[in-house]
Amino acid sequence: MSLAPAIRMNGLAFFILPSALLFALFFFLPIGLMAVMSLLTGNPVVAPNVAFTTRHYARIADDPYYFEVIWTTIRIGLWTTLAALAIGYPLAHWMARIKSRAGHALLLMAVLAPMLTGIVVRTFAWMALLSDKGVINQTLQSLGLVSQPLKLMYNETGIVIGLVHIYVPFMVLTLTGVIGRIDERLEQAAENLGASPLRTFLEVTLPLSLPGILAGSLLVFALAISAYVTPILLGGFQIMTLPILIYQQISANFNIGFAAALGMVLLLVSFVLVVAYNHVLGRVSGQRDLQ
Amino acid sequence: MSASIEIAGVSKIYDGGVRAVDAVAMDIRQGEFFSLLGPSGCGKTTTLRMIAGFEAPSAGAIRVDGTDITHLPAHKRDMGMVFQNYALFPHRSVQENVAFGLRMRRIDKATIAAKVKAALAMVELTGMEDRRPGQLSGGQQQRVALARAIVIEPRVLLCDEPLGALDKKLRQQMQFELKQLQKALGLTLVFVTHDQEEALAMSDRIAVMNGGRVEQIGTPVEIYDRPTTRFVADFIGDTNIFRGERAATTSGSGLAVGNGLVLTLPASVSAEATGVLSVALRPEKIRLTAAGQSPSACAHGQVESTNFLGGAVLYRIALTSGHRILAQQPNAGTSSLFAPGNLVALDWDPSDLVVLRD
Numbered sequence: 001m002s003l004a005p006a007i008r009m010n011g012l013a014f015f016i017l018p019s020a021l022l023f024a025l026f027f028f029l030p031i032g033l034m035a036v037m038s039l040l041t042g043n044p045v046v047a048p049n050v051a052f053t054t055r056h057y058a059r060i061a062d063d064p065y066y067f068e069v070i071w072t073t074i075r076i077g078l079w080t081t082l083a084a085l086a087i088g089y090p091l092a093h094w095m096a097r098i099k100s101r102a103g104h105a106l107l108l109m110a111v112l113a114p115m116l117t118g119i120v121v122r123t124f125a126w127m128a129l130l131s132d133k134g135v136i137n138q139t140l141q142s143l144g145l146v147s148q149p150l151k152l153m154y155n156e157t158g159i160v161i162g163l164v165h166i167y168v169p170f171m172v173l174t175l176t177g178v179i180g181r182i183d184e185r186l187e188q189a190a191e192n193l194g195a196s197p198l199r200t201f202l203e204v205t206l207p208l209s210l211p212g213i214l215a216g217s218l219l220v221f222a223l224a225i226s227a228y229v230t231p232i233l234l235g236g237f238q239i240m241t242l243p244i245l246i247y248q249q250i251s252a253n254f255n256i257g258f259a260a261a262l263g264m265v266l267l268l269v270s271f272v273l274v275v276a277y278n279h280v281l282g283r284v285s286g287q288r289d290l291q
Numbered sequence: 292m293s294a295s296i297e298i299a300g301v302s303k304i305y306d307g308g309v310r311a312v313d314a315v316a317m318d319i320r321q322g323e324f325f326s327l328l329g330p331s332g333c334g335k336t337t338t339l340r341m342i343a344g345f346e347a348p349s350a351g352a353i354r355v356d357g358t359d360i361t362h363l364p365a366h367k368r369d370m371g372m373v374f375q376n377y378a379l380f381p382h383r384s385v386q387e388n389v390a391f392g393l394r395m396r397r398i399d400k401a402t403i404a405a406k407v408k409a410a411l412a413m414v415e416l417t418g419m420e421d422r423r424p425g426q427l428s429g430g431q432q433q434r435v436a437l438a439r440a441i442v443i444e445p446r447v448l449l450c451d452e453p454l455g456a457l458d459k460k461l462r463q464q465m466q467f468e469l470k471q472l473q474k475a476l477g478l479t480l481v482f483v484t485h486d487q488e489e490a491l492a493m494s495d496r497i498a499v500m501n502g503g504r505v506e507q508i509g510t511p512v513e514i515y516d517r518p519t520t521r522f523v524a525d526f527i528g529d530t531n532i533f534r535g536e537r538a539a540t541t542s543g544s545g546l547a548v549g550n551g552l553v554l555t556l557p558a559s560v561s562a563e564a565t566g567v568l569s570v571a572l573r574p575e576k577i578r579l580t581a582a583g584q585s586p587s588a589c590a591h592g593q594v595e596s597t598n599f600l601g602g603a604v605l606y607r608i609a610l611t612s613g614h615r616i617l618a619q620q621p622n623a624g625t626s627s628l629f630a631p632g633n634l635v636a637l638d639w640d641p642s643d644l645v646v647l648r649d
Contacts, residue, residue, distance in 0.1 A: 185376065188365070189372065189374060189378040190380075190391065191345075191365040192344075192368075192372045193395055194392055194396055195366055195391075195395045196366055199395065200366075203380075203391075204380060208382060
């Protein structure tokens with residue numbers, strides 16, 4: 001008797017097969033290979049005698065330099081997430097609540113337009129704006145507001161500015177969906193009960209949009225700590241992040257095992273932060289189902 | 292604490308020129324159960340939302356106890372509102388929902404706890420304090436919404452089809468409870484509904500709205516027995532509407548409605564007037580007798596269909612003049628029932644004919 005539903009389930013399961021295969025082939029397999037590589041002395045494809053070792057991880061743990069790199073990567077990720085949230089939330093709220101269809105279309109276009117240009121092009125555009133002889137510094141100097149050019153590039157500030165520009169659309173689109181689903185009558189009910197617009201936002205809109213804040217922040221954080229092009233161009237190799245270090249280990253040092261170990265660290269950092277963030281926000285909002 | 296509301300020539304015109312509410316004027320008295328009744332899109336909800344402050348009138352003024360509040364923000368109006376979908380805060384418990392308005396008024400915690408307890412007891416939800424709205428039934432959510440609105444002791448309670456989502460039995464019970472509560476607290480209550488039975492059963496006065504305008508304001512009895520417009524007569528209950536040319540009869544003024552049928556108009560209608568006129572006649576004002584027993588009958592016809600309603604029987608009758616009308620008789624026993632095909636005589640008191648404005 002209980003076999004019938006099971007058979008039906010199996011029938012449906014075939015439809016999941018292509019995506020399951022794709023996921024296995026291009027996600028679990030590479031990560032599995034990377035995990036194995038991080039524990040090998042060399043590349044088994046070209047080197048004859050490879051053995052298991054933990055020396056790559058020991059190297060990371062022993063040298064404070066790598067901690068510095070990891071911390072820089074996380075710091076850039078956090079600042080980018082915070083800035084994207086601060087810029088993205090009001091925009092998303094506006095987009096979710098705008099009455100006019102034309103207005104909504106315009107806002108959506110404005111949010112999506114940056115995504116139509118390549119990351120490299122956009123980063124170079126930021127370099128033209130942010131460099132010592134760039135538009136911003138030239139303007140400030142000619143207005144007499146600063147005597148020395150502001151250091152806007154080849155530091156973390158420049159990287160964060162570039163990353164925020166690239167990842168704000170992800171934040172906005174994620175938040176717009178969640179805020180749009182909040183019943184406006186809940187906000188009206190709060191105002192009717194005597195809450196000022198600010199109180200209404202803090203007591204009703206913000207808590208109810210926490211799932212969107214969570215999802216958008218995780219997305220932006222994960223993207224920001226794994227970004228490569230923008231940190232290189234706007235950091236000018238002055239700032240070392242994990243993805244840059246990994247690339248150097250592969251392309252310049254040909255140390256694939258160490259690169260794989262660094263990759264595993266990056267993965268672990270993301271994973272730990274995702275779990276922690278989920279837990280904290282889930283507790284704050286009281287929505288246990290988020291965990 | 293209850294207040295009176297004066298709505299003076301209020302209009303709401305949306306972008307694109309749609310007149311959702313058109314020069315509406317009504318005086319809602321202190322402690323009154325006042326219903327806004329009409330079909331969807333008649334402007335009743337928009338009117339309520341303007342009273343609550345969620346929409347700004349395009350023209351006109353709203354006054355509470357004589358003070359102009361037209362441009363006062365919603366959160367300063369001190370009005371309770373029960374929303375159609377209750378609009379309970381899903382992320383807060385029943386207790387926190389009810390306490391919300393008190394907390395916004397910066398009342399001390401002990402007082403809040405006491406008042407919340409009393410309000411929940413009033414709506415019989417004691418013991419549900421820590422549940423979330425999602426864990427409650429529709430009727431319970433409705434009570435929480437009501438408790439949340441009355442616990443702040445508002446000057447006015449606004450209800451937007453609050454009983455619409457409940458099944459019939461629960462709905463009737465809540466109608467009764469809401470009415471009791473309104474009376475006990477002496478609340479000024481503005482109630483939006485499209486359900487005429489609900490409005491007739493609960494209201495002190497009703498404003499019937501159509502197309503953004505007020506058609507008629509009156510007590511339930513006035514609205515039902517003395518509708519002033521064709522819309523009101525048609526919208527409230529079943530009704531027969533005749534339209535015809537004024538004509539003189541032996542007994543006063545009459546109305547020729549076609550095919551030789553002439554209705555005697557009530558004595559109150561001036562005999563001199565001429566022209567086209569519509570009159571309404573409620574089905575239950577008609578007395579049916581078997582044909583031949585009442586030679587001076589107002590009209591004669593044949594029963595087309597019989598609709599047994601339990602306490603009453605509704606007949607569809609084809610008059611000899613070709614008009615089709617409804618007549619309702621109390622169920623006085625099976626022997627008095629007419630069957631389809633029976634010839635009947637119809638009688639009514641001319642004063643039961645109500646002259647309508649078109």
